[in-house]
Amino acid sequence: MKIIIDKEACIGDGICESLCPDVFQMADDGKAEVIDEQSNEPCVQDAIDACPTEAISIEE
Numbered sequence: 001m002k003i004i005i006d007k008e009a010c011i012g013d014g015i016c017e018s019l020c021p022d023v024f025q026m027a028d029d030g031k032a033e034v035i036d037e038q039s040n041e042p043c044v045q046d047a048i049d050a051c052p053t054e055a056i057s058i059e060e
């Protein structure tokens with residue numbers, strides 16, 4: 001299992017970072033990046049649900 005972000009889809013609004021800062025952070029390119037790809041924190045699903053462009057997904 002791996003949490004991934006589609007950088008093309010990300011619009012850099014920072015919602016995922018604010019909901020789940022141990023897993024997502026904003027990178028220098030203004031897009032989100034995953035800092036803990038294996039996290040099973042519940043907030044990961046919150047971020048997936050909240051992302052306006054559906055840029056976050058989980059790869060099995």
Ligand code: SF4
Pocket residue numbers: 005009010011012013014015016017031032047050051052053054055056
């Ligand atoms: S919530 Fe979605 S669009 Fe917003 S920064 Fe995170 S991945 Fe990008």
